Amino acid sequence: EVQLVESGGGLAQPGGSLRLSCAASGFTVSSSYMTWVRQAPGKGLEWLSVIYSGGSTYYADSVKGRFTISRDNSKNMLYLQMNTLRPEDTAVYYCATFPGEGYWGQGTLVTVSS
């Protein structure tokens, strides 16, 4: 059974950093396309970043240069390092397996506020 569990969310100061984790089971992260998506309170879904099985990474303009997607193949984990956080980064962050069949985690809430 495929399962994704995000963690690492919480309260951060503007300009601060957080690292989100996504623990995967039931499949191999290194062989999959893995994506981060966020949803601001009361808003729609926003695609953030993808890492391909070959290691290529892509980012939305809104987070490029501030966020970094990575994975640890030995731990079957996906990460999102978020730096220089802004209040508008406040959202629930989801990891998901697309391109592909599109499994989603339950999300982790990030609040950026002073």
Added chain:
Amino acid sequence: QAVVTQEPSLTVSPGGTVTLTCGSSTGAVTSGHYPYWFQQKPGQAPRTLIYDTSNKHSWTPARFSGSLLGGKAALTLSGAQPEDEAEYYCLLSYSGARPVFGGGTKLSVL
């Protein structure tokens, strides 16, 4: 960046049929956009109903189907149930590996 458009809201009667659409500012939506459809209920994470235009998950009710229709991606619900009331999002892929979500359609079953 492309803009993906969805109907902001739709209403369907129980047992009725409704089609949600997903258009692209760049032109006709094709299978090369690998359209996805996601369902999200209040307080829950999204879940994938349809991927790659028309492929269903094991949990996708048979009453949902995906297709291309009139230059758009389409999600058709035949025989709506009260539990289908939710927000539905589409996602289209573009060159440059930066897919774009639509703004979502709030579907009411009344």
